[in-house]
Structures are given as structure tokens and as C-alpha cells.
Amino acid sequence: MKRRLLAVLLAAVMAFPVLPSQTTVFAAQEPAAAGQLELVQEKERLAGRYYDAVAADTVVDGYYILKVSSAQMKASEQALKDALKTAGEQATDTLPYKIVVEPGSYTVNGLSIVSNTYLYLEGVTLKRAQSSQQNLLRVGYATEDEKGYCYKNITVYGGVLDLNNGFNTAFKVGHASGFLMEQVTLQNIKDAHFMEVAAVNGFTARNCTFKNQTVSSQAKRDADEAIQFDVLVPGHINGYAYEDLTSQNILIEGCTFTNLSKGVGAHNAVLNNPIHDIQILNNTFSKLKSAAISFMDCRNCTISGNTITGAPRGVALYGITANGTYFGTSLNKNSKTPKKYIKPAVNQNIVITNNKINCSGKDVRDDIEVACVALIGYNIPKPPKQKDTDTVPKGDYYISGVTVADNNLTTTGYGIQMSDAKNTTLERNTINVKGSAGGKEGIRLDLFSTDSRIVDNTVKNAGGSGIGLYNGSSAKQINGNHISKPKDCGIMFYTSSADEVNRNVITKPKNVGIVVTVGSNAKKISGNKINSAAAMGINIASLTSDMEISLNTVKACNTAQIYVQVESKNLISINDNTITGKSGTQGIWAATGTVSITGNTVKKCYHGVLVNPGVKGTFGGNKLSGNKVNTSIGGKDAGKMLTAPSGVKASKVTAKSAQLSWGKVAGAKGYLVYRSDAKNGSYVKVAQTKKTSYKNNKLAKKTAYYYKVAAYTESGNIQLLGDFSSPAAVVTK
Numbered sequence: 001m002k003r004r005l006l007a008v009l010l011a012a013v014m015a016f017p018v019l020p021s022q023t024t025v026f027a028a029q030e031p032a033a034a035g036q037l038e039l040v041q042e043k044e045r046l047a048g049r050y051y052d053a054v055a056a057d058t059v060v061d062g063y064y065i066l067k068v069s070s071a072q073m074k075a076s077e078q079a080l081k082d083a084l085k086t087a088g089e090q091a092t093d094t095l096p097y098k099i100v101v102e103p104g105s106y107t108v109n110g111l112s113i114v115s116n117t118y119l120y121l122e123g124v125t126l127k128r129a130q131s132s133q134q135n136l137l138r139v140g141y142a143t144e145d146e147k148g149y150c151y152k153n154i155t156v157y158g159g160v161l162d163l164n165n166g167f168n169t170a171f172k173v174g175h176a177s178g179f180l181m182e183q184v185t186l187q188n189i190k191d192a193h194f195m196e197v198a199a200v201n202g203f204t205a206r207n208c209t210f211k212n213q214t215v216s217s218q219a220k221r222d223a224d225e226a227i228q229f230d231v232l233v234p235g236h237i238n239g240y241a242y243e244d245l246t247s248q249n250i251l252i253e254g255c256t257f258t259n260l261s262k263g264v265g266a267h268n269a270v271l272n273n274p275i276h277d278i279q280i281l282n283n284t285f286s287k288l289k290s291a292a293i294s295f296m297d298c299r300n301c302t303i304s305g306n307t308i309t310g311a312p313r314g315v316a317l318y319g320i321t322a323n324g325t326y327f328g329t330s331l332n333k334n335s336k337t338p339k340k341y342i343k344p345a346v347n348q349n350i351v352i353t354n355n356k357i358n359c360s361g362k363d364v365r366d367d368i369e370v371a372c373v374a375l376i377g378y379n380i381p382k383p384p385k386q387k388d389t390d391t392v393p394k395g396d397y398y399i400s401g402v403t404v405a406d407n408n409l410t411t412t413g414y415g416i417q418m419s420d421a422k423n424t425t426l427e428r429n430t431i432n433v434k435g436s437a438g439g440k441e442g443i444r445l446d447l448f449s450t451d452s453r454i455v456d457n458t459v460k461n462a463g464g465s466g467i468g469l470y471n472g473s474s475a476k477q478i479n480g481n482h483i484s485k486p487k488d489c490g491i492m493f494y495t496s497s498a499d500e501v502n503r504n505v506i507t508k509p510k511n512v513g514i515v516v517t518v519g520s521n522a523k524k525i526s527g528n529k530i531n532s533a534a535a536m537g538i539n540i541a542s543l544t545s546d547m548e549i550s551l552n553t554v555k556a557c558n559t560a561q562i563y564v565q566v567e568s569k570n571l572i573s574i575n576d577n578t579i580t581g582k583s584g585t586q587g588i589w590a591a592t593g594t595v596s597i598t599g600n601t602v603k604k605c606y607h608g609v610l611v612n613p614g615v616k617g618t619f620g621g622n623k624l625s626g627n628k629v630n631t632s633i634g635g636k637d638a639g640k641m642l643t644a645p646s647g648v649k650a651s652k653v654t655a656k657s658a659q660l661s662w663g664k665v666a667g668a669k670g671y672l673v674y675r676s677d678a679k680n681g682s683y684v685k686v687a688q689t690k691k692t693s694y695k696n697n698k699l700a701k702k703t704a705y706y707y708k709v710a711a712y713t714e715s716g717n718i719q720l721l722g723d724f725s726s727p728a729a730v731v732t733k
Helices: 003-012 022-027 036-053 070-075 078-090
Strands: 063-068 097-101 104-108 111-113 117-120 124-128 137-139 151-157 160-166 171-182 185-190 195-206 209-214 225-229 248-253 256-260 262-265 275-281 284-288 291-296 298-304 307-311 313-318 350-353 356-359 371-376 378-380 395-397 402-405 408-411 414-419 425-427 430-433 443-446 452-455 458-460 467-470 474-479 482-484 491-494 497-502 505-507 514-517 521-526 529-531 538-540 547-550 553-555 560-565 571-575 578-580 586-592 594-598 601-603 607-611 616-620 623-625 629-633 649-651 658-661 670-676 684-689 693-696 704-715 718-724 728-731
Touching: 036 097, 063 078, 070 078, 070 104, 078 097, 078 104, 078 111, 078 117, 137 151, 209 225, 256 262, 262 284, 275 291, 284 291, 291 298, 291 307, 298 313, 307 313, 313 356, 356 371, 371 402, 371 408, 408 414, 414 430, 467 474, 491 497, 514 521, 538 547, 553 560, 560 571, 560 578, 571 684, 586 594, 586 601, 594 607, 601 607, 607 616, 607 623, 616 629, 616 704, 623 629, 649 728, 658 704, 658 728, 670 693, 670 718, 684 693
Parallel strands: 063 097, 097 117, 104 124, 111 137, 117 151, 124 160, 137 171, 151 171, 160 185, 171 195, 185 209, 195 225, 195 248, 209 256, 225 262, 248 275, 256 284, 262 291, 275 298, 284 307, 291 313, 298 350, 307 356, 313 371, 350 402, 356 408, 371 414, 402 425, 408 430, 414 443, 425 452, 430 458, 443 467, 452 474, 458 482, 467 491, 474 497, 482 505, 491 514, 497 521, 505 529, 514 538, 521 547, 529 553, 538 560, 547 571, 553 578, 560 586, 571 594, 578 601, 586 607, 594 616, 601 623, 607 629, 616 718
Antiparallel strands: 378 395, 649 658, 658 693, 670 684, 670 704, 704 718, 704 728
């Protein structure tokens, strides 16, 4: 339609009957619930209604309408190409064009769509000729002279793009902004992506279906995402101007991905120019040969509400890799993106939440493990030279600032796998392991994955340990997790550390409940409940600083409930734990090290407290009953303990101090004073004195404190305590 007719048409539209939008048209009649065939037929009929309802060369819902009939399409695919060309030449920001194709099945190739164009395909199947290797549809004209996000305001709605099991990408989108694809089905492709996308600012795929991607045994490729976000580098997405232009503002929502190699992702990146502002929401993935969602070097990414089944990997996020990374200048020589190593951001703002993921099978890449969520950074000391990509500078390309929360994960391998991932929060995830899982942890931190919070997760039947930290990894908190029936340990530390290991519930581990070994440390292990470990409940074989083990409940473990064997001068305080053993087992066993064992309740063990010769420390003030031997020190029964001091009281209490006093105990060499901020909390030693009084200074104002006192005797380097007094309460002024 020529421009000079537009004024006439715009005036005439006032007399044209107001038509409902496409959504209103479809909502006018609900399909009869009479089986899948009837639903498909009804959908096709309604699609035809929209084609019949709108008139060509009129303005409807703000769009100038071009119609392409079935007769035109069957006569020549050029009819649709001509309509798209007309829209490209005449559509404007203020008057975009909508091309409405009559429902039917047509063979086409090499369609191009540009700015301000809406392609309406509901009820239409566009099938690529079997002999063709062209893209079925692309944004732009393959002129290679684009700049920036130059193609804008493009919509493709409805229909089926059938690739007829041919090779080459179905749909290319580059240099685009404001792109929307909705209710489109892409199907039947071999050894290629359904979509290649690069240099977009505002890309939405909503309620689309991607299905049936064949991967040849010769190719055995894992790189063929259904939707691949690439970079505009020569040899990748041909037909566009090459430019260092990142993709951003991406939304993939409500789509279905089935019988594919991969789902959505990016396996290439530009150094120091990451893809960003990504949302992958409420999609369904099934029957995949590799990862459902996989991105390299992304920022501000939310992956939520997705359902993933039958995939070796669910969500896999990677830092910069030695292969697949380009300099900005390789895309465009005028790029200003730095080529040097720049430390990645501490908070990359990645959220993985409320997904239901079931991972199993073998990945097409033999070196990839099964994992529901994988966060993998790379410390690249000396990268090998690359033939096809740039050689990145050496550096630590870690992932950081990731939250993995409220996901339901079922796996035959790892539930959550991290390597060189920092500042992560893993909370309220449920992980259920099926099969042997080959020794894989429910949650694994490896290779300097540091400063994590692992809180309130549930891990069942892990193939290895429930939670494992290895090779320089660390956690600020490992708190409130429920771990049942792991095939190794409940929580394992190997050359790793944690500040807090508190309030975890560990049931029936095949080895140890909590183990700290080989260059590891856990500063505080408190309030945990450990039941029926096949070996020890808590096993400390390493520490690099003082450690507190307090207020834990440990019972029915097969060798020792708490076992310490360390070669260190650092103090392990084992205080106020409740232990119920089994016949022939040890309660608290100190084989080597410097240990304070006080205030514990131990019963039904062979030895309540067993201290080997050479161990240094303080022992006593424990409540021991029903044990074959209550306390054995250096191979000898310690016999009857000293009685508890009587009359512990406070006087001269000020805002910052309290004066304590107590009665003398016969046979005592001196007294130890312990303090807690809760009556039934963990008590810490604050003083050792020969006197029957002690002034505690540097207290906080208007604060409650509780004190216990025990008398002791000495034998070499050992202090043997008697019973503790009842707590005495003090409130400062």
C-alpha cells in the first residue's frame, strides 16, 4: 500500500468495526474439553477466525494490516517475502505493520523480518524445503552493515517453524531490541540450534515450544542449545556486522523444551563484557542430552520456577573459560573493552530459586558430571593458546554472589556442585539422591569455593557425603541442614573450613556424622543432632585454630560419639553436649591433642570420657551415668570426682563487673569459673584461681550472665575437675 493512501485509510478506520485484540478473539469461545485432537482443531479454527476477522489495508489495534492468503502462499513463497519487505520499507514506530498469514502449511526459505513488524502465524506451519540449508527466518537482511541494536519492535506470534530435519539454524536474531516471540513452535532440526541470538537488548520468548533436535553420533555435539546466545564474532552468526555488543534484558518464560541437546544458554563470551539481565522463568525442560540451562559469564540472572526432567545437568553456570572466550577487539577492532584480566564482581547477582529439577543419564560430554545445579569458576594460571578463540589472560575467573534457594532437586549425581564459586548462599533446598550416585555429595564445594552459607537444606541418600567441602573451600555457616542416610559422612571437611556448623540434624550416615580432617578447621560445632552413625558421631582429626564443640546431641554411633585425634596445640573445648552411647562404644574419646571436656552428660557407653596418655587439658564437671567406666585418664579410672563448690553467689555487682564467691572444697588445688549468657547454654572458662572468689570485669551493662564453678586437682599437665555447681545468675546494672 502506498503512503499516499494512509491518510484515507486512517480516516476510514473510524467507520471500520472495532475488532477485539487477538487475545480477546481467542477468549471468545473456549475449546470443548473433548480430547487432544479436538483441542488442536479448535485452536486452528480460532486462528482462522482472526485471519477472517481483520481486513487488509486497515488499522487494527494500532497495526496496519497486511494479509497473505493461502492461495498466494501455495502459488509462491515470495508472497510472504514481499509482505515482509513491504513492512520493512513502510512500517514506522507510530504505525507498525502486522502481517497475518492464512492458516495452512507452506514450504518457505530465507524469510527476513525487520523493525516495526508483527508476523502473525497462528494456525500456520512454515516448513523449510528438505534440500535447503537457509535459515527459515532471520531478523535483518544479511547486509552486514548493522550498527547497535538497530532492528526494533519485532513480534512473531503463533505457528510452527518446521526445519524438516535439516541442518542450519532455524531463526537468527541479531542487532535487535524489543524482540518478542510468543506461542511459536520450532521443531525437527539436526546438529544445529533452533535459534542463534546475539547483540540483543530486550529479547522475549514466551510460551514457545522447541522440540526434536537430532544429534548425529559423528558430531556428538553438546553445544547445540535450542536458544543460543552467542557473540558477533566472525564465523559464528554470519550475515550480521561484527560488533562488541552484549546481549541484555532477556526473558525466556513459559516455554517447553523437549527431546533436545541443550535448552537455553551461552557457551561463548567476550572478556570483561558479560551477558546480563537474564530471566529464565517457569519453563519446562525434558529429554535433554546435556544441560537444560547453561550460561557462561553472566550477571543479574534469575532462574526460577522451571521444571527440568531427564537431563544430565539442570542449571549450569560457568565463569570465563580458556576456550570460548574472545577479546572485544576480535569482534570489532575499535572495541574499548579491556583485554586484560579484571577481577570479577563479588556480587554477580545470580538467583536460582523455586525450580524442580530431576537429573540423570550420561552427558554427551564424558567429562561432565550429573548435577542439578553446577556453579563452576576457573582459576586459569597459564592458559593454553587457542586456535579458534583468544587466549585469555591468566587469572581467577570465579563465580560469585549466587543464591540457590527453595529448589526441589532429584539426582543420580550431585545435587549442588560448586567449584571456585564464592559468596554463595544455599538455603532451603531439598535434595534427594537416587541410586548409588558414584560417591557424589548432595552439596559439594571444591577448589576454593569460599565464604558460603549453607542453611536449612534437606539432603537425602547422598551417594557420598551429605555436604562436602574440599580443597581450600570455606563456609561462614553450615546451619540447620537435615541430612539423612548419606553413603559416606554427614558433613565432611577436607583441607577446608567453616566458622559455624550449628543445628544440623544428621541421621544414619554410613561413616561419620561430622568429620574435620587433613588441614581443615571448624571453629564452632554446636547444637547438632547426630544419630546412628556407622562410625563416629563427630570426628576431629585436624584444626588450625581453637575449636568449640558444644550443645550437640549425639547418640547410638557405633565406635565413638565424639572422637578427637589432632596434632596441634590449639584447644578443643567439648562442653555441654548430651551423649547416649551403645554397649562397647566410647562417649568422648580424646586420643591426642589439647582438650577441655566439661559439662557434658554422657551415659550408656563403655567409657563415658576416655583420655589417652599424653593428652593435655581439663576434664571433669560432667554428668556421667550408666557407663562401664565413667572417666579414664591415661589408662586409669579417675574414680570419684571432687564435690561441687557450694554457695556460689554474686556480690558487689556494678554495670561492668561482678564479684563471685563460693565454699571451699576439700582436696581441691584450685577452681575454674565458667560463664554463659544463657542458663542452659554453652559455658566458657573465664578464670582459674586458687581462691574461693573471683571478680569478673569488662561486663556489659544491664546484661544477664550465668556462672558455674568447679574444683580441680592436678596430675602433670592435666586438670581433673569435680562436679559443677548449680548456675548462679547475675544481672549487671
